[in-house]
Amino acid sequence: MSRKADGNRGEEQACAYLEQQGLQFISKNYRCDIGEIDLIMQEQHTLVFVEVKYRANENLVSVVEQISEKQCRRIRQVAQFYLIEAQCNEHRTSLRFDVVAISGSPYELQWLPDAF
Numbered sequence: 001m002s003r004k005a006d007g008n009r010g011e012e013q014a015c016a017y018l019e020q021q022g023l024q025f026i027s028k029n030y031r032c033d034i035g036e037i038d039l040i041m042q043e044q045h046t047l048v049f050v051e052v053k054y055r056a057n058e059n060l061v062s063v064v065e066q067i068s069e070k071q072c073r074r075i076r077q078v079a080q081f082y083l084i085e086a087q088c089n090e091h092r093t094s095l096r097f098d099v100v101a102i103s104g105s106p107y108e109l110q111w112l113p114d115a116f
Contacts, residue, residue: 010054010107011038014100017109023048032081035074039100040082046094049079051115054102067099072116 015025023041030037039050053066075097083090099115102108 007052007054010100010102011052013102013107013109014050014052014111015039015041017100017111018048018050021111027082030078030082032078032085034081035078037075037078037082043096046096047079047083047088048096048098048113049075049082050098050100051075052100052102056104067116072097075116 011028015028018039018041019025023043025039026042026047027040028038030040037049038052039048041048041050051067051071055066079095079097080090083093096114097116099112101110101112103110
């Protein structure tokens with residue numbers, strides 16, 4: 001299976017898992033000129049921006065360790081674009097940045113709320 005197909009399947013699994021946990025789906029693969037956010041969900045009054053990381057083999061480095069500070073900054077910037085487009089006031093809107101890490105076969109899923 002291709003990396004893109006693996007990534008898409010991982011995002012679908014992450015979305016389904018988060019919905020089971022009570023979050024509401026808003027958007028998938030939100031893109032702007034500077035980047036992409038894998039999932040945008042809502043938990044009560046909080047917008048949740050989710051980075052989904054998939055790795056078939058976690059022997060070399062953990063999935064969570066793959067997320068750099070540069071990537072965190074970029075995701076925050078993309079979230080600002082989303083807020084502007086959605087006409088949300090970033091000072092009055094509760095935000096959270098989560099990570100869903102998926103690894104191995106069979107898949108193991110780890111949800112890290114408020115990861116960065």
